[in-house]
Amino acid sequence: MASSLTHCYSSPSSTTTLLLRRRHPINVGPTSLRFFTIHSSPSSSRVLSIAASATEASSAKVIDGKTVAKQIRDEIAVEVSRMREAAGVIPGLAVILVGDRKDSATYVRNKKKACETVGINSLEVNLPEDSTEEEVLNHIAGYNDDPSVHGILVQLPLPSHMNEQNVLNAVRIEKDVDGFHPLNIGRLAMRGREPLFVPCTPKGCIELLHRYGVSIKGKRAVVIGRSNIVGMPAALLLQREDATVSIVHSRTTNPEEIIRQADIIIAAVGQPNMVKGSWIKPGAVIIDVGINPVDDPSSSRGYKLVGDVCYEEAVKVASAITPVPGGVGPMTIAMLLQNTLISAKRIHSFE
Amino acid sequence: MASSLTHCYSSPSSTTTLLLRRRHPINVGPTSLRFFTIHSSPSSSRVLSIAASATEASSAKVIDGKTVAKQIRDEIAVEVSRMREAAGVIPGLAVILVGDRKDSATYVRNKKKACETVGINSLEVNLPEDSTEEEVLNHIAGYNDDPSVHGILVQLPLPSHMNEQNVLNAVRIEKDVDGFHPLNIGRLAMRGREPLFVPCTPKGCIELLHRYGVSIKGKRAVVIGRSNIVGMPAALLLQREDATVSIVHSRTTNPEEIIRQADIIIAAVGQPNMVKGSWIKPGAVIIDVGINPVDDPSSSRGYKLVGDVCYEEAVKVASAITPVPGGVGPMTIAMLLQNTLISAKRIHSFE
Structure with a gap:
């Protein structure tokens, strides 16, 4: 022992x-x-x-x-392909990366690769460390309105001069695939509600x-x-x-x-x-x-x-x-x- | 024993x-x-x-x-009076009661009385059991826009022909004094957020x-x-x-x-x-x-x-x-x- x-x-x-x-x-x-x-x-x-x-x-x-993750990715690939053929729609995930943290860059690269393996479109924007919060918000607004984007993910942590809460709250709840929006969390907590x-x-x-x-x-x-x-x-x-x-x-x-x-x-x-x-x-x-x-x-x-x-x-x-x-x-x-x-x-x- | x-x-x-x-x-x-x-x-x-x-x-x-409740009501009365004198504002609570359940009527009456004891304005609408959901929603919309109303409370349970979730969600979150909105609950669950x-x-x-x-x-x-x-x-x-x-x-x-x-x-x-x-x-x-x-x-x-x-x-x-x-x-x-x-x-x- x-x-x-x-x-x-x-x-x-x-x-x-x-x-x-x-x-x-x-x-x-x-x-x-x-x-x-x-x-x-x-x-x-x-x-x-x-x-x-x-x-x-x-x-x-x-x-x-x-x-298990491989098995799930296989199942997703089947569904993505079925959707593309039946409805002509390809799911799209947009990732916003600010700054040049190596670990964040690795995470984002892994997500991109994973999207490719299942046939999900991945969009990515890489902003410099000294970007303004407004620039990030503008990109989010663009993805919010882009019909080819179904999920938006802001890679954390953001540079310290940005208000993380403001930025995350800007993502349309219908595209908040991270599920971190308080409205989502509230629904998760409540019986009879679905996030x-x-x-x-x-x-x-x-x-x-x-x-x-x-x-x-x-x-x-x-x-x-x-x-x-x-x-x-x-x-x-x-x-x-x-x-x-x-x-x-x-x-x-x-x-x-x-x-x-x-x-x-x-x-x-x-x-x-x-x-x-x-x-x-x-x-x-x-x-x-x-x-x-x-x-x-x-x-x-x-x-x-x-x-x-x-x-x-x-x-x-x-x-x-x-x-x-x-x-x-x-x-x-x-x-x-x-x-x-x-x-x-x-x-x-x-x- | x-x-x-x-x-x-x-x-x-x-x-x-x-x-x-x-x-x-x-x-x-x-x-x-x-x-x-x-x-x-x-x-x-x-x-x-x-x-x-x-x-x-x-x-x-x-x-x-x-x-303790009496003590709190006394504290509230002091604050209400201070606010009235300093800002000319009287807090207002609107209660919507649908139907004629005796217990609900008692609860509503008690709330009204409690408002009176502390100087809060109480508004009340009593709708018949067979009201439509739309009628209830119209009243909520009215209170949402009424600047003299700071809190809106829908007495539950509603008649079974109404969708409780729809009705409750119609209350503006800034006036949801019940705190039951999922966004409120989500903030309550999250560290660093405030409901x-x-x-x-x-x-x-x-x-x-x-x-x-x-x-x-x-x-x-x-x-x-x-x-x-x-x-x-x-x-x-x-x-x-x-x-x-x-x-x-x-x-x-x-x-x-x-x-x-x-x-x-x-x-x-x-x-x-x-x-x-x-x-x-x-x-x-x-x-x-x-x-x-x-x-x-x-x-x-x-x-x-x-x-x-x-x-x-x-x-x-x-x-x-x-x-x-x-x-x-x-x-x-x-x-x-x-x-x-x-x-x-x-x-x-x-x-």
Whole structure:
């Protein structure tokens, strides 16, 4: 146990912490099922069914976000093609990038590539760091009015001289594929209301639970972190699916005690290896949204990425877990593509 | 204990259950403080301070919503008068009542009376049961444009032939003193955003905690019930104040276990005496929003009102508790008046 803890202890790398930045990996593991097997027929079956089996080794099933995301992209590609042929419409996603942050440029490039793989048109505007807020707003206004654009995404963070809230609020709610508009969040919170879009990362978390056949209704779910982009909407989504949800955050006095009660854990706090194996209820399902760079002299980059959950310990206790990377990360972009498709279908009343 | 349980067991009355209808009583009791005394200077002190005292009898302090509501109304009256004198503006609340439900008529009458006591203008329109949705919408449009109206309230429930969502959405968000608009709820859920109005009943619950000096930050809070008008916004408010919040609902498999962990309980589920004394952590603070009619042959009305918490049992375990009636009920109307004042101040930029 000591060596395992040592293994999981890592000081954050000197590189910028990606703390809860948009779209990054998760970890997952099933709930009341202590051990389970995944029966998957890669191309045809939508749900990867999980069957309990008490005879297997005490090691969690790894929930493969990369494979699930690929499956979802394939499904989206089929729909995009059907829409193009039947209605002559190609869904379009516009991305606005301001400044020259390398990480942001990488995210945007990945989104563009993902759009290409499913046949979604991607439009992009790259504005210099010293652009004015008005220039950004003008581009948003143009995309708002452009009928070939069904989703608009402003890559965050924006340069510090801009008011992020003003900029995000300028995106027409019908094209806000990020789902961060307060009106969307309000609808997500309210029973009997439907949001236009569900924010991509939390949507990806729930989609992984669904695709792995993890039952949510009536289960104890603990969300660690209460950010606007992951923790809070993830808690609202779990509640919509009838989980009993608790939210743990920096002011929580006894996080271990509460986390230990969870059948489903969604960790989105940006603390490397914060959740230890001893904090996890045997058989819990873990979705790890954290993606934290920590020093790793053995890597050529000098660092490696780890989640918010101590994977080496958790994998021995949980019934299923998402790896970092390769868990939630790929799901986030897949959900962005799905939201763009949903938007195009809605705008063109295509079913 | 058996007799106590028997005492708390009551079958719902044959009269319509007021299950989570707008604006009704709560119960409260303090958190980490097992016993406490309230030092209150009726007119001048805003906060009723609570001091721990281990020597008192093992009976919860009764949180007197009626007295607190009166205190708040007095404060509002001062502000209304100051605004009238300094800016020549009188806050106005318009209430739309459709149909002739007796309970709705009573609620509306109480609101009108409350407005009078603080100097707020109250406008009222009474439409017949068979009015069309368009007629209701026309009245809302009129109030939306009327500069003497700062708050608009549509008394629910509406007749079944109307679309409640359409009607509520027609109220201008700047005058939606109920705070039920999804945009408001979204802002309530999001960190760094501020709602224009906080829904009255949950706002009243938190206000009682504040006025009784109950510390919320870092405390375990359990909200029982997840309605759009009480449970859900109450959970969001507790979270904004840094409580660690869990939401218990009809699909929760082990409500007792979770409720027993709570330092603060807000019960808003509409089940008479559902929460037993044995479900309560010693020293917990209980806010009971339930107001349920149960048979009572000894009453001239044939029924009495009880909360969601078995009061007789809870009072022996909790450190503070709101009675039913006389707890949250009066607070709800006080918060409505406060929201109307806030709206008038905002519209006229009066500070």
